[in-house]
Amino acid sequence: MTKSPAEHSDIELYAMLRLGKPISEQAFAELYARYSPRIFAYCRRILGDYDRAQDAFQDTFVKFFNSAQQEREMSNVPAYLLRIARNLCLNMQRGQKGHVSLEEYHLPLHSDMSHDKKELLDLITKAMEQLPADYKEAFILREYEGLSYQEIAELTESSLPTVKIRIFRAKQKIREILAPYVADLSQH
Numbered sequence: 001m002t003k004s005p006a007e008h009s010d011i012e013l014y015a016m017l018r019l020g021k022p023i024s025e026q027a028f029a030e031l032y033a034r035y036s037p038r039i040f041a042y043c044r045r046i047l048g049d050y051d052r053a054q055d056a057f058q059d060t061f062v063k064f065f066n067s068a069q070q071e072r073e074m075s076n077v078p079a080y081l082l083r084i085a086r087n088l089c090l091n092m093q094r095g096q097k098g099h100v101s102l103e104e105y106h107l108p109l110h111s112d113m114s115h116d117k118k119e120l121l122d123l124i125t126k127a128m129e130q131l132p133a134d135y136k137e138a139f140i141l142r143e144y145e146g147l148s149y150q151e152i153a154e155l156t157e158s159s160l161p162t163v164k165i166r167i168f169r170a171k172q173k174i175r176e177i178l179a180p181y182v183a184d185l186s187q188h
Contacts, residue, residue: 005030010077017068028065035078036061038145039085045140046089056088063088082145083155086137093133119181127177131170138163139170 005013005026016027039060043053063084074080128136134156141147141155153163 010034011074014068014074014077017065018071028061031064031077032061035081038078039081042082042085042140042145043089045144046086046137047092052092056085056092059088060085079151079155082141082147086155123178123181124174127174130177131173135166135170135173138166139174142167 008016008027008030010031013027013031017024017031019027036057040053040057043056043060044050047053047056060081064081067080067084068074128139131139137156138152141152142149147155149160149163149167152158152167153160156163158166
C-alpha cells in the first residue's frame with residue numbers, strides 16, 4: 001500500500017481484502033472504521049436489543065470479509081453492508097417481536113428535559129413499535145440512515161412506489177398516534 005488506507009476508495013479497499021496480511025487487515029480496518037457506526041445503529045434500530053444487534057453487526061462484517069475472498073464485483077460498499085445487515089436482522093426477527101426503547105433510536109434524553117418532551121419521545125417510540133415491520137424498516141432507512149427512495153427500493157428489493165407508500169403510511173401512522181398529544185399541547 002503506497003497510499004494510506006484512508007486515501008483509498010471503498011472499492012479499492014474491498015479489492016485489497018483479497019491481498020493477504022497485512023494489506024487486507026489495513027483495508028478491513030479502514031472499511032470498518034468508515035461504516036461500523038452506521039451498520040451497528042441500523043442493527044440496533046431494527047432489532048431493538050443491544051446483544052442481538054451486536055451479534056448481527058459482527059456477523060455482517062464477517063460475511064462482508066468472506067465475500068471479498070470470492071472475487072465478486074463491488075460497486076457500492078455501504079449498500080452491500082446494509083444488505084448483509086438487513087438480511088441478518090430479518091433472519092433474527094423471524095418469529096420474534098422485539099421491544100425497542102427510546103435509546104435505540106438515539107433520541108437524547110437528558111435529566112433536564114421537560115416532562116412533556118420525555119412523554120413525546122415515549123409516544124414516538126411507541127408509535128414506531130406499532131408499525132408493521134416493512135413500514136418500520138423503510139422509515140428507519142429513510143429517516144435515520146438517510147437513504148433515497150431508490151436506494152431503499154434496491155436494498156429491500158421492492159418497487160419504488162411500494163417504498164414510497166410504506167414511508168408515507170409509516171409517517172401517517174406516527175402522526176395519528178401523536179395527534180392527541182399535539183392537540184393537548186396546543187391547548188396549554
